[in-house]
Amino acid sequence: MTRPKPLNEEIFFDGKTLISETDTKGIITFVNRKFVEMSGYTKEEALGQPHSILRHPDMPRAAFAEMWRVIKSGKMWEGYVKNLRKDGKFYWVIVNIIPKYNEENNIVGYTASRKVPNRDHIDRIALQYKEMIEKEN
Numbered sequence: 001m002t003r004p005k006p007l008n009e010e011i012f013f014d015g016k017t018l019i020s021e022t023d024t025k026g027i028i029t030f031v032n033r034k035f036v037e038m039s040g041y042t043k044e045e046a047l048g049q050p051h052s053i054l055r056h057p058d059m060p061r062a063a064f065a066e067m068w069r070v071i072k073s074g075k076m077w078e079g080y081v082k083n084l085r086k087d088g089k090f091y092w093v094i095v096n097i098i099p100k101y102n103e104e105n106n107i108v109g110y111t112a113s114r115k116v117p118n119r120d121h122i123d124r125i126a127l128q129y130k131e132m133i134e135k136e137n
Contacts, residue, residue: 001049006057007088013038015116018093021100023109026051040086051112056084060132071097071110080117080125092117 018038021030031039031046039046039054046053055064059082070077077097082090093114100109 001045001053003053004084004086004088006084006090009089011038011085011089011091013091013093013114013116018114019111020046020051021109021111022051024107026110029109038085038091039083040089045086054083054085056082056090058082058090058126058129058133060129061136062132063129067097071099072107074099074107080121082126082129092122094118 016034017032018034019030019032020028020035022028028046028049028051031041031043035046036043041049041053052064063079063081067077067079077095079095080092081095082092084090094117095112095114097110097112099107100111102108
């Protein structure tokens with residue numbers, strides 16, 4: 001799937017339930033209606049794709065490395081994420097990701113839900129992310 005060119009236009013998340021699920025490799029296995037609305041991808045386009053199709057270039061690799069470290073250990077991860085929509089616009093969310101377990105207590109996937117971010121914190125977080133990206137390059 002071709003990634004869109006980022007536009008400097010924000011779509012504001014209204015806080016309605018936005019859910020996605022992935023397998024243990026981050027491949028999308030479920031999206032709800034709000035995910036479709038916010039991401040711009042149809043359900044059919046999203047299913048089977050890596051969740052990283054939403055990764056905005058302003059997001060540092062280190063943030064996602066930490067996220068994977070936490071969720072693979074069986075713990076919940078929460079963080080601010082700037083997502084890239086199919087149309088190139090972006091939206092900020094606070095993401096909560098929890099592991100899903102089978103009957104043998106093995107992690108079989110992850111469920112992510114989103115909350116409305118604190119607008120006062122976004123500028124500070126965006127600056128931190130910019131500094132992290134500069135260190136990565």
